Amino acid sequence: MSKIYEVSILGRATWDLHSLNNEGTVGNVTEPRTVVLADGTKTDGISGEMLKHIHAAKMWELEKNKKNLCEACKVLEPTRIDRFFQTMKREDRKNYTFEKATEKAIKECAICDLHGFLVQTPTGSRTSTIEFGWALGVPKIYRDIHIHARHALGEKAREKSSEEGSETTQMIYHRPTRSGTYAIVSLFQPWRIGLNNVNFDYNVDLEERKRRYKLSLKAYQAMFLRMDGAMTTTRLPHTEEFEGTIIVTNDNFPAPVISPLRNEYKETLKAIKSQIDALEILEFNNISDFVNKIEEISGKDLYTIGDSK
Numbered sequence: 001m002s003k004i005y006e007v008s009i010l011g012r013a014t015w016d017l018h019s020l021n022n023e024g025t026v027g028n029v030t031e032p033r034t035v036v037l038a039d040g041t042k043t044d045g046i047s048g049e050m051l052k053h054i055h056a057a058k059m060w061e062l063e064k065n066k067k068n069l070c071e072a073c074k075v076l077e078p079t080r081i082d083r084f085f086q087t088m089k090r091e092d093r094k095n096y097t098f099e100k101a102t103e104k105a106i107k108e109c110a111i112c113d114l115h116g117f118l119v120q121t122p123t124g125s126r127t128s129t130i131e132f133g134w135a136l137g138v139p140k141i142y143r144d145i146h147i148h149a150r151h152a153l154g155e156k157a158r159e160k161s162s163e164e165g166s167e168t169t170q171m172i173y174h175r176p177t178r179s180g181t182y183a184i185v186s187l188f189q190p191w192r193i194g195l196n197n198v199n200f201d202y203n204v205d206l207e208e209r210k211r212r213y214k215l216s217l218k219a220y221q222a223m224f225l226r227m228d229g230a231m232t233t234t235r236l237p238h239t240e241e242f243e244g245t246i247i248v249t250n251d252n253f254p255a256p257v258i259s260p261l262r263n264e265y266k267e268t269l270k271a272i273k274s275q276i277d278a279l280e281i282l283e284f285n286n287i288s289d290f291v292n293k294i295e296e297i298s299g300k301d302l303y304t305i306g307d308s309k
């Protein structure tokens, strides 16, 4: 039976009237994030940090038993396992090498294991098994600025209104919204789940590795079913569609990441497949198809280093 090594998710998501990622606010105007493509085209972007954060938050939500997470990740604190070491006495930290710190993190916490962490003392880092690139607007993205007026009964207005009966203060905000199709790239490395990157031993058993693998796939399903991000309280994105390709490698071959910015990316992937046996391509034509295809791969066995087939 084939064992899953890596997964890449390459697709195009269509969101209407969202405000997921913004450059920042100057005065009362919030600017949308602008990025430049290789051919000089300016387009709209949603950062990989934002998408990765959303995936981690969905994993947290889907983890029924929060005891499977470290103290920091239980409350979604970004310090992750480093919080444990920061609160330790200096002399106790001496008993920990980074190898041992990694073992502790992997054993205690599914989010530290999959999403990676930095430890200050003993110094070291674990790179994430889940990666996201920028979501890039496939030209053209439609932008609009909506004026949002916040009415408030200020002190003066309150005095006045009690005299005159009706006047209120008003604050005007300029809020951007965007509509369009975005190219998504994400990479997931199941072979690294539970793998201590210092001594290359697996620190949890295969059953727990599979549990974490399924949790991560569920988080992918959840995030594309409801995209979170900035300004969702009043700019909750309208998800229209998500279509693309899930690439699975069933042997130790790195999963390719070809940008869905290119119209012919699916054809390119099919052409590559004829040369590389380890590749499996699962196309999805809509959001429900995406959920089904992810479900299909969730039952797969995981590739383990040193485990010859």
Ligand SMILES: [Zn+2]
Pocket (backbone or CB within 6 Å): 069, 070, 071, 072, 073, 074, 080, 081, 109, 110, 111, 112, 113
């Ligand atoms: Zn953690």
